[in-house]
Amino acid sequence: MGQSATDTNHTRHHEIPPAKLQIRLKRILKATFVFILHQWLLIGQGVVCILAYYFPDVAKHGGVIRSEYSILYGAMALIFFISGLSIPRQKLFLHLLNWRLHVLVQVFSFLFIPTVMLAIVHIILAGDPHGRIDRALLAGYIFTACIPTTIASNVVMTRSASGDEAAALVEVLIANLLGPFITAAWTVTVLPDTPEFAPWRNGDGDLKDMYRNVFKQLGLSVLLPLVVGQLVRWTCPERTAQVLQKYHIPKIGTVARFLSAGFAGAQQIFKRISPEETIAVCFCGPAKSTALGIPLLYAMWTQVDLFTKAKTSVPVLLYTTEQICVAHFFVHVFLRWHRSVHEKSEVGGDDGQVNGVV
Missing domain, CATH: 1.20.5 (Single alpha-helices involved in coiled-coils or other helix-helix interfaces)
Structure with missing residues (x-):
């Protein structure tokens, strides 16, 4: 009896009050x-x-919202206009001269990623001698690895992760100016020298129209809004800063996503870069651009039938969709890392300097 009373009291003691x-x-x-x-x-x-x-007719090419203009020009122009308002022009000029950052990002994008992808494709070819895996898909993966980094999402993700938005902006501009000239020749060069890949190695498409459209889009949706934003920031710096802070304007660029210094010797290549630049490199290096990739693919291989070109484009679409999902999670990872680096530097360093990673 005494034991039962003790158990009852013990149970009551551990009961959580309704309020708690x-x-x-x-x-x-x-x-x-x-x-x-x-x-x-x-x-x-x-x-x-x-x-x-x-509702495929809403946002298709020539659809209800005319996405070839409203998204490719309107939404992207909004993103880079906001970047022009937000970034000091001195910082943009600084990163234009940051040749170490250029080498790091462009080598990673145009050399390292294609090398890894080519190794994977050769492993698949060695394990699939009977051709069960469609060679159009494998050619598409090699092509995807050779296209330049994407534009809008890199800038938005870098900004969201407290990275160096100016560095990301400069690198995506350089990559997409070089990409139309590098991608076609580089893809044909690294494709396996076997009869299965002959249709893609003999690309004879006329790229003039593609070049014209790509540089027109870069000029109207990236460079022009960026310059206009810089002019607005230069003429009304205080008012611009107030509006950006009051209305949280940089966040609009994320919504729209839907719809460093001179020559100082070879040893300087291995000099550490800041955490903010590191974040920009991590987003810009492995990413690939659908906006340039798909038009370039169809322009390169005009002699290939439409169905085969559609299969070749599947890896481009899959890769670019997956990179958005992966980058979204890495935004939170880089935010925590960036915060911890600065907290350690404030506690451990008297000079307030922050060391990055190679």
Whole structure:
């Protein structure tokens, strides 16, 4: 009897009061809501994909919203106009001269990624002598590895992760100016020298129209809005800063995503770069551009039938979709890393300098 009374008292002692239980439940619900809210980019992308599946005529080329103008020009122009408003021109000029950063990003994008992809393709070829895996897909993966980095998402993701937005902006401009000339020749060069890949090694397409369209888009949707934003910032610096801060204008660039110094010797290549530049490199290096990749693919291989070209384009679409999802999660990783680096530097260093990574 005494033991039973003791057990009852013990149970009552460990019972959670209703008020505390309610508070704990509210905290759990709040944490869940905040987590879901932070995933709005992925959720939004999923919603857009579903809407595109059920309403394909809305955003297709020549569709209801005329996406070839409203998205490729309008949305991208908005992103780079905001970047022009936000970035000091001195910082842009500094990164234009940052040749170490140029070498790091462009070598990673045009040399390292194609090398890795080519190794993977050769492993697949060695393990699939009977051709069960469509060679058009393998050619598409090699082509994807050779196209330049994407434009808008790199800038948006770098900004969201507290990286160096100016560095990302300069690197994507350089990559997309070089890409139309490098990608075609580089793809044909690294394709396996076997009869299976002969249709793609003998590309004879006329690239003049593609070059004209690409540079027209870069000029109107990237360079012009950037220059206009810089002019507005230069003429009204204080007012521009107030408006950007008050209305959280840089966040609009993320929504629109849907719809360093002179020559000083070879040893300077291995000099450490800042954490902010590191974040920009991590986003710009492995990313690839659908906006340039798809037009270039269709322009390069005019002699290949439409169905084969469509299969070749599948890796481009898959890679660029997956990179947005992966980059979204890495935004949070880089935010924590950036915060911890600065906290350590503030605690451990008297000079306030922050060391980056190679």
